[in-house]
Amino acid sequence: MTIYNTLIIGGGSSGILSAIHLNDDKSILLEKNSTLGKKILFTGGGRCNITNNHGIDNYVKSFYNGGNFYRTAFSNFFNKDIIKMLESNGCKTKVEENERVFPVSNKASSVQETLIKIVDNSKTKVKLNTNVKKIKKENDLFTVECNNSETFKSRYLILSTGGNAYPKTGSNGDGYKFAKDLGHTITKQMSGLAPVKIEEKWINNLQGIDIKVKLEIKADKKSVAKDTGSIIFTHNGISGPVILNNSMEINKHLQKKQNVIINLDMCEEYSYEKLDKQLQEDFSKNSNKTIKTYLHKYLPKRMSSEFLNYLNIDSTKILNQINKKERVKIRDNLKRLTLTVLEVLEKDAFVTNSGVKRKEIDPNTFESKIVDNLFIVGELVEGCGISGGYNLQQAYSTGALAAKSIRERLS
Template sequence: MNKFDIIVVGAGPAGLMAAIRAAQSGCSVALIDKNKKVGKKLLMTGAGRCNVTNSRPVDEIIANVPGNGRFLHSAFSQFSNLDIISFFEKNGVALKEEDHGRLFPTTNRSKTIVDALFNSCLNLGVQYFPETNVLGLLIENGEVKGIKTAQTNYFSPAVILATGGKTYPSTGATGDGYTFAKSAGHTITRLYATESALLSHEKFIEEKTLQGISLKEIELSVLNAKGKSVVKHQHDLLFTHFGLSGPAALRCSSFVNKLLEKGEKEVTLSLDLFPEIALGQLTQKLSVLTKSNKSLKNACASLLQERLFVFLAETAGLDPNTPAKQCSKKEIDALSKLMKSFHIKVYATFPIEKSFVTGGGVTLSEINPQTLESKKTKGLYMVGELLDINGYTGGYNITCAFVTGAVAGQHSSAAILQQNK
């Protein structure tokens, strides 16, 4: 008979950590996944390098989870990013820190992270059931009793759902968990794409004028219908054939979607190429550079990549090949203003299936923040992207997955051990 103390559904970061923490208590644990191998989506993260967590203080990490990060205060007080770092170091995985506190394995391979998690599961006696499609939950009198699969039923008084959202369905994240949660009495908030690339019909995008240009530490703001900034992010940006990508664009995507949902056909973004310099300082710098006998584009070669500078100069009505010293004060003012506030209209983000993170999910008021147990069905726990929680890129979403998984694994096993006394 397939009977276990705890069943974990989903072998992503949340599910793997949940299984590890549950098994550490001595409970028998089944890890069930529809894929042949664990961590399929995890292997893709960080361009195959796996941005495993972030080194920033907990309060700062939670501030980088715009989708209901405050709900996680209790979970982080029990298991934090420091515990994640400690776990991997104890399992022989050295980590290195890059910009913005992002942590990667020194091997630069996501497989290093996945292997450490899965080997830990196996060493703790977790039983893995690959290529097993879960059809639903077994619930009686408001208590979970196990799961139903295409092959057989698995029985347990504790089930942890770590099925992920709806992003990259090829990895197995097809939204099954939302159906399971609904069957247990839960409400699912509206699902939307976040951490997603932005699509634009701007002429310079469609003509691929700036395609491939990558910018470091710019500031990108999302403007509402009144022209007021609703959010701004200082990070890297990439111009593509369809619009904008890179961390700055991804971080703005959920706010773009929220404005589009209100009925706006397009959302205006404002790009500041020099966020560390005030407008007056930039104007002064341009005034000095344009005293040169060189052409305008050559005189200002130290400021920006030539292709971008030429585009901005022409947008401001200037000939980039004209002698720099012929530029008038009015022209210099127009160019500096454009560099500090260049507007780009976007009309959509990628759909959820092609985005990094699913916004929305299981309503948090129906989940115990201390234990991650359902308030609707006893013994049912929900973690990771399945919940109505979403963070920015930079290791924040994976951190939330590990933290919620660990807490659910810890509390589910504690409840089982208490029942068995």
């Protein structure tokens, strides 16, 4: 039986980067799906937010449970490196708001296809449709048993099976079992970056609308978080970067059985006074504009009539027919639209925050401190980053560092 140098279990972003950096014909990547990087296709709303152009200091602040753990990994292979790798293989990139990097094509498939091309051009072998069932370590060798009763053996093993978010992409939590069987601790299941379900039903009609807001989260009437960014209305609540990034905080309070509300300020650039003055001025003008059309000044087009319905104001009224009570209602709700959170939708989470306990992994190599020659990378490691390209970068960086550590020992 062939004894491989390294078996890489899982061909997502982290496993792919490990394979590329190993570049070794005695190493093989095993992936259960019929293609590598299936999850990449779902990232960034189908556009793939490849990475973030901020510096390392910003990165380490962008991970829950402390991002310093990834400093060595980021120093070894960072945003500029993945961009260079993709661009030199034909996938051009662009930088958008908040330093988010996307492919110029706006298609996640360009990123996936380019990464597949790079692995295919490397010496590392790839075996698809191979579902790993069991991993053991005996006599300094790893033995991996697969669905098709195939068995593989190796000296080194990289576990890159991801967490259990979006299980339809293949990442269904198998890695937790493998790591546990090998002696590791898995932290309490907790998802990160999840949308929330909202009690107020009228917002369900706003599905698909996105809007920039300043938000305040209150738990039992006490302010617990403030943030600014985009939200997107969904069929049963709200999502978008600023909601995803605060979902763990919201969940913390819901789990304590507290009442959680989110106040949205949809006119951040206006103070209450300034907005009131502006509305008074505009309403008093002899304009034949309807209030519905006028509100496009502050709200996305599709939102204004739903907003007015919610406030019980006839959306066909012309501006100078709006009375003071109605004007105040409009002002107050533009500045503070209150939504009640029913639930954090963990089943729809984008990443898993739990995983293999970090204390059991050496951050300088990503080798297990419990099992020699076992490396644990990507989302399988405890603690996720905020939305913005940080999680994919964590996967590339940890995958690359594990491969580098193994290569140094092989040479």
